[in-house]
Amino acid sequence: MLEKKIEKALNQQANAELWSAYLYLSMSYDMDDKGYEGMASWFAQQAKEEFEHATRFMKFIGEMGGKVTLMPIESVRQEWSSPKDAFEDTLMHEQIVTKKIHALMDMAIELKDYPTQSMLKWFVDEQVEEEDTARKIIEILKKIESSSAGLYALDKQLGKREE
Numbered sequence: 001m002l003e004k005k006i007e008k009a010l011n012q013q014a015n016a017e018l019w020s021a022y023l024y025l026s027m028s029y030d031m032d033d034k035g036y037e038g039m040a041s042w043f044a045q046q047a048k049e050e051f052e053h054a055t056r057f058m059k060f061i062g063e064m065g066g067k068v069t070l071m072p073i074e075s076v077r078q079e080w081s082s083p084k085d086a087f088e089d090t091l092m093h094e095q096i097v098t099k100k101i102h103a104l105m106d107m108a109i110e111l112k113d114y115p116t117q118s119m120l121k122w123f124v125d126e127q128v129e130e131e132d133t134a135r136k137i138i139e140i141l142k143k144i145e146s147s148s149a150g151l152y153a154l155d156k157q158l159g160k161r162e163e
């Protein structure tokens with residue numbers, strides 16, 4: 001059985017993951033507006049992944065006999081000045097998510113809640129990957145920022161992302 005304190009925190013995290021999906025969807029449409037079809041597709045995949053993260057939290061709450069509470073999703077930014085701006089925002093956002101996951105892990109450890117610790121382990125690893133991916137794309141963008149051929153090539157490459 002989940003303690004109320006952690007049930008609430010897990011529901012908040014599910015909401016944060018849904019907000020992430022909303023954020024990446026917004027980036028996807030903004031990149032599409034700016035003519036970066038591949039990046040639009042990359043961010044759409046990212047949004048899908050965030051929805052799956054939210055579902056993972058909600059499924060776990062249910063399995064533990066808790067109550068899933070769906071809360072309102074706050075509005076998100078609508079525009080980014082460039083792909084680099086969007087990916088820098090992505091990294092900043094993922095760093096915030098990492099802190100939230102670590103805070104949840106701290107709470108689960110404090111409560112001696114072993115099932116929640118085990119579930120969160122997947123997210124701890126996932127965040128390492130999420131930050132690393134964003135960082136690598138930013139590094140490429142820094143090098144090719146003023147080259148339209150470079151941006152075109154990166155856009156094509158990112159468009160190949162599969163689920």
Ligand code: FEO
Nearest residue numbers: 017050053097130
């Ligand atoms: Fe669900 Fe990108 O963190």
